[in-house]
Amino acid sequence: MSQQYPQWVEPYLSKEESEKISEIVKDIELHTSGEVVPVIIKSSSTVGHVPLILLPFTLLVGFFILSEWHFNLESEWLMLINISTSIILTKILSPLSFIERLLTPKGDQQHQVELRAEKEFYDSQLSATQGQTGILIFISLMERQVVVLGDQAISQKLPSETWQSVVDIIVTGIKKKNLFLGLEGGLQACGKILREHFPIQDNDTNELQNHLVIKEK
Structure with a gap:
């Protein structure tokens, strides 16, 4: 994790909470042969279309409002007011997560x-562990979606449905505006599964850094 904690993530997860998450990851890897990397990203989706939809919508709403109220102004002024207001509203509303969603x-x-x-799985070197026991817990906040991906040894032994409980716990936390509680619970559920199916081995080594990865883009 970079030295400077990203400001955009603070409403979701404080720096102290992120450090606690990293400690949970370390504890999981002390007792299992899994290499766990949790990743939080602000948004996975392209959202360039949002202002293109929002601007004509606000223009249309503004037109009906001004027409209904019959302001005693020249039509050119009404048009200017409508366009200016719509541009301002579009700039304010477009970056909001619930609008993007x-x-x-x-x-x-x-x-x-x-x-x-999938990109983060390979970027995080999870496909390069010796025992092929890398596991990604990927959280995309804008979409409120979570993906769990396991490397070959894990996916061969455990079907993708195994991780649904982990996904559900984290998504519930996001929707309740308590990402820490969701991520903590999801990691604990993940650790329990790994302890059962992939216990620590005598020759186990820590191959990847045990910290929470946070990316805006």
């Missing part, structure tokens, strides 16, 4: 989250 089709969100999770 509302205006991005759910199918697109899911597809882009899955693609980004």
Whole structure:
């Protein structure tokens, strides 16, 4: 984790909480042969379309409001007021997560989250561990979606449905605006599964850094 804690993530997870998460990861790896990397990203989806949808919508709403109220102004002034207000509202509303989520089709969100999770899996070197026991816990906040990916040794032994409880716990935490509680519970559930199926080995070595990865893009 970089020395300077990202400001954008603080409403979701404090620096102290992120350090506690890193300690949970260390504890999991002390008792299992798994290499766990939790990753939080602000958004996986492309959202350039959001202002393009929002601007004409606010213009249309503004037009109906001004027409209904019959302001005693020249039409040119009404048009200028409407355009200016719509541009300002679009700039304010477009970056809001719930607006991005509302205006991005759910199918697109899911597809882009899955693609980004796969990218992070390889970027984090989880496919390069000696025992092929790397596991990614990927959290995309805007979409409120979580993906768990295991390397070959894990996926051969455990079907993807195994991790649904981990996903559900973290997603519930996000929706309740308590990411720490969700991530803590999800990691503990993950650790329990790994202890049962992938206990620590005598020759086990720590191959990856045991910290929470946070990325804005």
